[in-house]
Amino acid sequence: VSAAPIGVFDSGLGGLTVLHAIARRLPAESTLYFGDTARVPYGPKSPDVVRRYSLEIMRWMVGQQVKAIVVACNTSTAHALDLLRQESPVPVWGVIEPGAQAVVQVDPFHPIGVIGTAGTIRSGAYQRAIQALLPGAEIVAKACPLFVPLVEEGWFNHPATRLVAEEYLTPVRARNLRALVLGCTHYPLIKPLIQEVMGERVTLIDSAQETARAVAEGLSQSGLAAPPDGTASHRFVVSDDPERFRRVGTGFLGERIERVEVTALGTG
Ligand code: DGL
Numbered sequence: 001v002s003a004a005p006i007g008v009f010d011s012g013l014g015g016l017t018v019l020h021a022i023a024r025r026l027p028a029e030s031t032l033y034f035g036d037t038a039r040v041p042y043g044p045k046s047p048d049v050v051r052r053y054s055l056e057i058m059r060w061m062v063g064q065q066v067k068a069i070v071v072a073c074n075t076s077t078a079h080a081l082d083l084l085r086q087e088s089p090v091p092v093w094g095v096i097e098p099g100a101q102a103v104v105q106v107d108p109f110h111p112i113g114v115i116g117t118a119g120t121i122r123s124g125a126y127q128r129a130i131q132a133l134l135p136g137a138e139i140v141a142k143a144c145p146l147f148v149p150l151v152e153e154g155w156f157n158h159p160a161t162r163l164v165a166e167e168y169l170t171p172v173r174a175r176n177l178r179a180l181v182l183g184c185t186h187y188p189l190i191k192p193l194i195q196e197v198m199g200e201r202v203t204l205i206d207s208a209q210e211t212a213r214a215v216a217e218g219l220s221q222s223g224l225a226a227p228p229d230g231t232a233s234h235r236f237v238v239s240d241d242p243e244r245f246r247r248v249g250t251g252f253l254g255e256r257i258e259r260v261e262v263t264a265l266g267t268g
Helices: 016-025 047-063 074-087 096-103 118-123 125-133 147-152 159-173 187-198 207-221 242-253
Strands: 006-010 031-035 068-071 112-116 139-143 179-183 203-206 234-238
Touching: 006 016, 006 047, 016 031, 016 207, 016 242, 031 047, 047 068, 047 074, 047 118, 068 074, 068 207, 074 096, 074 112, 074 118, 074 125, 096 125, 096 179, 096 203, 096 207, 112 118, 112 125, 112 159, 118 125, 118 139, 125 139, 139 159, 147 159, 147 187, 159 187, 179 187, 179 207, 187 203, 203 207, 234 242
Parallel strands: 006 031, 006 068, 031 234, 112 139, 112 179, 179 203
Antiparallel strands: none
16 A cells, blocks of 8 residues: 555646546545656657656656656657666556557457557557557558647647548548547547547547556556545646646646646756
């Protein structure tokens, strides 16, 4: 049993969807969220740069006495999870494995779709995770880089977002799949729109929900769950622009963020 916080980090705001899912599922757990708002987006950056940033954040979080770390960013999970697991003294969970586990259960007889940032798709991490669970699976992977800025703008149901979704997803839909992983922190916010474009036969897998489930299991297995005494607290730290984080983050999290601290990571 441990009352120490769970560290949850992302390149920016998007990981709040993962935090939200964790806080709902594990109300007794305290959390420390870090959003690397000074260096977002990670999606188009090279694997080495994303690894370096992720390692800095992991070390900072360990210094803040977290008991476990959740890499809420798909791009960071894709490039850096193995490295973080080697280097971290506390357990580290990513978002890709839980999403892959859920998607292979939907329908093993049709192709499986994955969408994410350019870096996530290019890394092949989802493709490998799915193949490991379902050897020989046909996978349709598509980078949708414009979704992140559209979501950041709050255009969840805007005609521009719909147009972009149709452009990206029409060839994916044509492959006759039944399951699609939303392999990016931001995509759950446009889930209804993606569902409309993909059609109702396609099951959308939201890695935030699946990750929260994996974290709950991992904590209880490792004996790290918090005592259910109702003293959970949630701390938010960013590397730049706390005001915007508070404003836009409130929409992502679905509840008000009161206080956001700033720390200069990677500059010291
Ligand atoms: N958090 C990133 C992800 O899940 C999306 C935003 C970015 O590109 O940094 O891949």
